Amino acid sequence: MGWAEWGPRDGLPVLFCPGAGTSxxxxxxxGAVARLGVRLISLDRPGLGASGPLPGxxxxxxxxxxxxxxxxxxLGRPAxxxxxxxAPFALACAERDVVAALAVVSGADEVAEPRFxxxxxxxxxxxxxxxxxxxxxxxxIFAGLTPGALREMIVSNSPECDLAVYRDPAxxxxxxxxxxxxxxxxxxxxxxxxxxAMGRWSAHGLDPSRIAVxxxxxxxxxxxxxxxxxxxxxxxxxxxxxxxxxxxxGGAVLWTHAGEILRxxxxxxxxxx
Numbered sequence: 001m002g003w004a005e006w007g008p009r010d011g012l013p014v015l016f017c018p019g020a021g022t023s024x025x026x027x028x029x030x031g032a033v034a035r036l037g038v039r040l041i042s043l044d045r046p047g048l049g050a051s052g053p054l055p056g057x058x059x060x061x062x063x064x065x066x067x068x069x070x071x072x073x074x075l076g077r078p079a080x081x082x083x084x085x086x087a088p089f090a091l092a093c094a095e096r097d098v099v100a101a102l103a104v105v106s107g108a109d110e111v112a113e114p115r116f117x118x119x120x121x122x123x124x125x126x127x128x129x130x131x132x133x134x135x136x137x138x139x140x141i142f143a144g145l146t147p148g149a150l151r152e153m154i155v156s157n158s159p160e161c162d163l164a165v166y167r168d169p170a171x172x173x174x175x176x177x178x179x180x181x182x183x184x185x186x187x188x189x190x191x192x193x194x195x196x197a198m199g200r201w202s203a204h205g206l207d208p209s210r211i212a213v214x215x216x217x218x219x220x221x222x223x224x225x226x227x228x229x230x231x232x233x234x235x236x237x238x239x240x241x242x243x244x245x246x247x248x249x250g251g252a253v254l255w256t257h258a259g260e261i262l263r264x265x266x267x268x269x270x271x272x273x
Contacts, residue, residue: 001052003024003069005039005041007038007040011038012037013075014078014079014080014269015078015079015093016040016041017087017089017090018083018086019085020108021183022048022175022178023050023181023184024042024050025042025174026042026178028081029262032263045089045189046061046065047185048185059088059205062093063092063095070098078099079100080102082105083106084107085197088110089193091104091206094211094213095210102216105261106220106223106254108227109227109228109231109233111198116228120228138199142190142194144187147182154166158250162250165255209239214268215240215241216268217242218257219245219253220252220256221249222249223249223251223253
């Protein structure tokens with residue numbers, strides 16, 4: 001498993017599950033990480049970045065990988081942030097009690113749920129149906145995407161508040177690098193991630209109703225790409241989850257509100273004084 005770290009080595013560990021196709025090197029909230037004493041550890045999922053591939057892997061497999069990683073690094077039960085397509089993988093870690101608290105930020109929802117059938121665009125509905133009925137066929141479709149095409153797809157479907165983040169020269173350079181690294185072994189890691197995220201989660205080892213750790217779900221009010229109802233239904237499926245919507249923000253809320261997100265997460269992870 002490949003990983004990257006920011007912040008003090010003796011800081012409170014927070015694991016990071018990054019978004020679609022990106023490697024461990026796209027971090028967030030550098031100022032907040034330093035100010036709050038966070039040791040931010042970003043993980044490459046199998047087949048992405050520096051992590052070895054694992055054909056046929058499930059959400060449950062990833063959670064067990066993270067359990068082994070935290071044990072080997074002496075991290076105990078850290079907190080975790082799951083962004084975009086990294087969200088269901090982070091939820092699997094929460095379900096299996098690998099992490100002590102979780103922030104889902106602009107989380108990819110289970111779009112294969114029947115309640116979304118009538119609200120998805122036709123082309124997305126077709127892809128979702130394929131991911132449910134024939135995951136290997138869906139992987140073959142998703143393997144046709146390149147890092148540049150993935151970036152352009154995200155940018156072209158983003159509101160202006162997100163474009164202000166994505167077009168910042170420093171962010172853009174870091175994002176492009178992370179995408180190129182994410183696809184360095186080929187598109188297989190991204191393709192498997194996407195087939196899992198778009199399929200029925202229960203078929204791949206994830207049941208949000210079994211989560212027993214604190215979970216906050218963060219969505220920008222202008223985010224229309226990650227969840228058709230901005231996480232309302234997903235929050236209802238997770239016992240005790242709190243859904244937080246951010247006015248004037250979109251899918252890039254992790255980079256515009258990192259301090260608030262981390263402070264709330266640390267409030268769950270730190271023992272009371």
